[in-house]
Amino acid sequence: MSGPAPAPAGLRRSHVLYVHFDHTGAAGPGRHDALLALLTDITPVVQALPPDAALADVRGALRYFGRDAVDLARLVRLRALALYGTDCTVGVAANPLLARMAAQAGEPGRVREVRPEDAAGFLDRRPVAALHGVGPATARALCAYGLDSVGRLAAAPPATLQRILGAAAGRRLHERARGIDPAPVTPTAPPRSAGAEHRFERDELDTGRRRGALLTLADELGFRLRAEGQVARALTLTVRYADRTATTRTRRLPEPTAHTPGLTAAAYALHDALGLQRARVRGLALRAEELTAAELASHQLSFDVREEKARRAEAAADRARRRFGAAAVRPAGSDPPKAA
Template sequence: MNDGPEHHAPGEPHVLYVHFGAPERYDALLALLTDITPLVQALPPDAALADVRGALRYFGRDAAELARLVRLRALALYGADCTVGVAASPLLARMAAQAGEPGQIRVVRPEEAADFLDRRPVAALHGVGPATARTLCAYGLDSVGRLAAAPPATLQRILGAAAGRRLHERARGIDPTPVTPTAPPRSASAEHRFERDELDAARRRGVLLTLADELGFRLRAEAQVTRALTLTVRYADRSATTRTRALAEPTAHTPALAAAAYALHDALALQRARVRGVALRAEELTAAESAARQLSIDGREEKARRAEAAADRARRRFGAYAARPAGSDPPRAA
């Protein structure tokens, strides 16, 4: 940096967009950022924004150096290879992270912003979904540069007044949105690492049942239910896939959690994948007493819930593995 942290200019990069790539360790990784700055905006399931403007003088480092510090700590403590975008606004920081290679830091400085935006496809602009991108491309506005050069009145006719004005500003790098400190919704996670690359889908499903049962037992013990479930699959090449599914109703019932986990797993079509580990994360936890549950006329479900409650009592008395669902696969490796 030309002037150093002590002479922080208004346009100097000071926003980090961090993609952790490890949702099962999200709370711990988020804490790494809050150790640097209190201005951290959680973006579940595995990202966050951080405004490090006030931390530059304290740490005696610029924003890019703080990004390297975050990556180093995340990798050393949790084995998470973060991707970080660094810029002067949340918009540019997010786009920088998404434009870079996984596991790298991409810095967009003020003098580079126009050129960086000009070359990006319009779909890369935050706030442009698939439908909006198709509409813009139909008018020849297939890049952010062309979107920025278009007359605002044209965009407003295509997209509406508010959306057209907002996207025209974003295309020129204008983003007054502040980083708003937020805590992530409460969550709970369970994970399993295989001793060797696992190709057997039946074995993976057995482990998923074990993880779903572990999560269900913990949630029931704390009188909590979850509204969504996230599955993370890690592969032998250290890459990972994460998928989230909203549940039909808030639940802590093991069969419901297992069914959602199976659906997420099967949708990935992992027939030949070399899987190194799997993790489940229960998202958006809430108190069970405040969550409505649809009444069931199926006697088998009520019987299953009574059996589950009896198994929970046995586990509280004799240990976590005193009772397990048939077909579950107890973890054999940490």
């Protein structure tokens, strides 16, 4: 059975921390930012993973503090408990993949290290669903072929995985099963947002017209995000009424996305949950929240041929818009946007 590929000499030691802060959701983003500051006091290379986790590369801090990565992880836990009453679960390894899996495999409120020389044994008996990037659908497909552990996945011929999952996904998953993760820890700026608004010519009572406007807004946001290489982790809907009051609701997305159908489904769910059958609606606004670079976001692998076709059609529509203008292609059922 093949194990992880040997790391370059300079990387044969643990230097990546995956830190999961316990019980930060109720405290809001301000608490998460304060906890992230504990990591930036140790290293500037910190990648926020909202709402309650972060990655940190402490290579440059090892000599400065005169401690190894495990000692620095314990220091983060101690400071989080002392200053904020928040415990942490920390995984320590030579790359983000192994650090994340180490944290998820250990007991909450502990520090667990997977050393490079122990990576093969750690991964060998782990269930395939424990591998980062393998969701329920992918796990079922792999288990149907007897690939129910990470060790068996690593031992499978790459060509077999490519036939099951597709070329790119199969190659990527084979590397992860061997403990290979070339992705660096990338310092992230505070999450940004992007918004779009639609105002009706008259107070709108018709649910179908409102959903048409939401489709237009979601399509506009999706096009902008894809053009900028961004994805959203959450979506906020603001409904403005004839009496000048407003209602705002936010929903986290199942996964970070800039895909118009995903944004539209979330917008419809937010709208329908408000029960606006008799409301006189003056305008609608959608805001994509917690934007992050698309290449940094993880996505569930899909075997749905219809979804692949939809994404190819979306890419073709984007090319047409860039060439002929944003109004060149619009989804069926959408309303032309009005000036805010």
